[in-house]
Amino acid sequence: xxxxxxxxxxxxxxxxxGMYLELSEAGTSPLRQIAEIFYSDSTxxxxxxxxxxxxxxxxxxxxxxxxxxxxxxxxxx
Numbered sequence: 001x002x003x004x005x006x007x008x009x010x011x012x013x014x015x016x017x018g019m020y021l022e023l024s025e026a027g028t029s030p031l032r033q034i035a036e037i038f039y040s041d042s043t044x045x046x047x048x049x050x051x052x053x054x055x056x057x058x059x060x061x062x063x064x065x066x067x068x069x070x071x072x073x074x075x076x077x
């Protein structure tokens with residue numbers, strides 16, 4: 001069984017008033033979004049949304065770790 005490759009995409013969402021970090025399956029067209037972490041500038045909270053079932057824990061852990069570093073106004077450890 002081959003291990004799925006992922007890529008991360010960071011962006012800003014002015015409608016939801018915050019930033020997001022998407023976890024997608026690499027090399028898919030159209031891009032297959034797996035999960036997203038959104039940081040709200042209004043509430044100062046992170047929210048995780050998974051778009052598919054059975055996402056490997058290591059992929060979610062990496063997404064969370066990167067989101068804490070790249071989305072919050074003060075990088076978290």
